[in-house]
Amino acid sequence: MSSLLPQAAAAGVSLPLKLQNNSGQGSVYAYVSGSDSSGWPVFVTSDGAVHRLANPSSPVTPIADYSIALGASGSSVTVNLSNYVIGGRVWFSIGQKLQFFVNPGTVPGLVQPALVSADPNWNTNWTFCEFTFNSANLYANISYVDMVALPISMASTGASGNQSVSPLPTGALASIASGLQAQHAADGAPWDHLVVSNSSGGVLRVLSPSHAPVDFGGYWDDYLNRVWSHYAGTSLTVNGQGSIGAYSGKVSGSAIVFSGLNDNGVAFTKPSAVDIFGCASGPLYNSGADARGAVAARLAAAINRSSLLVSGGNNQPDGVTASQYYQDPITNHYARLVHQYASIGYAFPYDDVGPTGQAPVDGHIQDGAPTSWTVSLGAGAGSGTGGTGGTGTGTSAYSTIRASSYAGQSGVQTETTTDSGGGQDVGYISNGDWLKFSSVNFGSSSPNQFVARLASGAAAGISGAIQVRLDSTGGTKVAEIDFANNGGWQNWQTVPANMVASATGVHDVYLVFAGSTSDFVNINWFSFTS
Structure with missing residues (x-):
């Protein structure tokens, strides 16, 4: 059984993490979770101590309370990270604490809040950002691959200068929810089931379709039939980019067959809705850092964006611009609305795919030698050291x-x-x-x-x-x-x-x-x- 005592500090490691409550509300709790350098699950408390979780004797055992209570809106708590944290998350909840559990194993498994109605945190208003802090760098990002919820902003200082990530704009969550409900009214697909509301009707979060509580069934069938029909007589080229190179092919039988590409025994047949939204199963599964995986990722992006039948769509991803994404009536309308109302953040796993030479818009900060890191619930993380002209909303114009x-x-x-x-x-x-x-x-x-x-x-x-x-x-x-x-x-x-x-x-x-x-x-x- 692992000790519950804090882990000894790693030599020379020190990163002040400021956790801010800029939500406009009180009773806000923060959590810092992840794994230590050995892969063991840990929580970091307000004093900077790293707590390794005990290996329980039975499944779904509640863990100790490692919450960090934040004061009224405008207040902050600074936690000194004196150890590396890998695969971490900074969590926030409003009104009540989150519940975490642990499962036994060779390495115990942390049970985090899940996007299912049976989860004990379902009715709690919560959100998170992801990070890794190791000897190479601090990498932290905000993503909408799983859901859109409470807004988070981030800032850092260090060798890479002042960096910042803006929060979800005011009203964006409600607009995305309203847009999905309108889309359901228009096409009958279960987009409205992605909206999670509290008892008073306010929107708690919007789930991505990969976490939909209902099956989208044959939603994509008409679009895929049109794609397969088109590429039976037209060549489709997919540039795997980097050192992968480009592959061209046509539909043969039930699959798109790319000349010279080893499909590792998994043919590019028509994917299901689950395959498309999740990008992690069936023919769109990225089987590794090889050509087949690179082609699968780019096909997944093209289908989610419905960009295979637009002008230039036979050349993926280089032949299509962002203005041509999501134009077909059958598309990933969650991703469409996220990008309509949010300026940063992935909306599905391969949302970083784009034309060669164009960097993704993914809402991250990265620094090889960070000196400070701020994570705020709401706006106001600024851009590291802040500036002289701001009011606590957005990135200060007077910062670098x-x-x-x-x-x-x-x-x-x-x-x-x-x-x-x-x-x-x-x-x-x-x-x-x-x-x-x-x-x-x-x-x-x-x-x-x-x-x-x-x-x-x-x-x-x-x-x-x-x-x-x-x-x-x-x-x-x-x-x-x-x-x-x-x-x-x-x-x-x-x-x-x-x-x-x-x-x-x-x-x-x-x-x-x-x-x-x-x-x-x-x-x-x-x-x-x-």
Whole structure:
């Protein structure tokens, strides 16, 4: 039986984790769970102690209370992580504590809150984010693969600079729920069963269809029949990307057969609704880090997005843009609505699949040498150290905003930077490209300057403009920097520009690039100054 005593601290490990209650409500509880470096399940308490769970003698044994009580809205508790935590989660609940259990085994198994009505936490309002903190880095993310629930925001400081992840926008949960109920009324599919409400009718959470309490049955049949009919006479190319390469094939019999691809004995036949929504069974199961798995992942993404029959759909994923996703009446409407109302976060397991060279919009922070990490229930985690103009909602405009932390983009790529602080910059930028940063808070008074960290190795005569616009690519232009070759693509300099229009309150900020059709600039970070 394992000891319940805290584990000895790992030498040199120290990461302050600030847990904030910005929910507008009291009686908020936080939990930090995961596994230690040996794979044993643990909880971390407010004093930073790591508690290894005892191996019980019987199944579903309740564990001790490791909750961290947070004060009224606006308060926080800082937990010092002095040990690595692998495969972890930070949980929040409102009004009542969560119940966790443990099962016996060679290594005991933690029983976490589950998305089924029989779970004792079903009527509790709870949410979580995922993380791993090990010797390589801190990696933390917000995902909607399982559900949409209470909003969480995150921020970190460290070697990669200040990073932040914005929360689900105000009203988004209710809008997603309403959209699914409207979709049920339109097509009769059980989208409404994904909405979980409390006794007073308020929305607690929205489940992804992979956790649907009812069977979607033959929902996808018509779409799959059309796809199989089309590709009986047309070649489908799937680029496995990276070192995998591309494979082309057609429907033969009941399966899509890709020339030269070993399907490992699992043919690409028509998947079921469970296969499509879960991406973890049947022909869409990713069987490993091989070509078959890469093709399966990209087919799963294309079917969830209903992008196989649109213009360019025979070239996956490179031939289709995000504007063509979810246009068929038969599609993953949960994913469609999540991306309509949330600027970050996966909505199904392979939602990171995209055209070659385009980074996923997945709502994560990553730092090889973190110095602080903040997780907030609600908005207000800011972007690490915060700024001077915010009101506790969104990312402060006065903080250092990494270009690679964008919430949306068109035409650009990320790359490793040699600039101080390391991490990634954004490059391969030319006319018409853009970056989106959600919920940037300018506060009650407008900044005086926009400042950007730029570099360029463009050829002679090649130049362009970095335009700062509010709320859309064609929105109000508040600043502009004109830039050309400054000595190299990693020859970084900080360039200021005066504001040409005021910006107050919270806005989505777009960096719109105009000028040469050739690449003309790299950008590492930007900020605003008073």
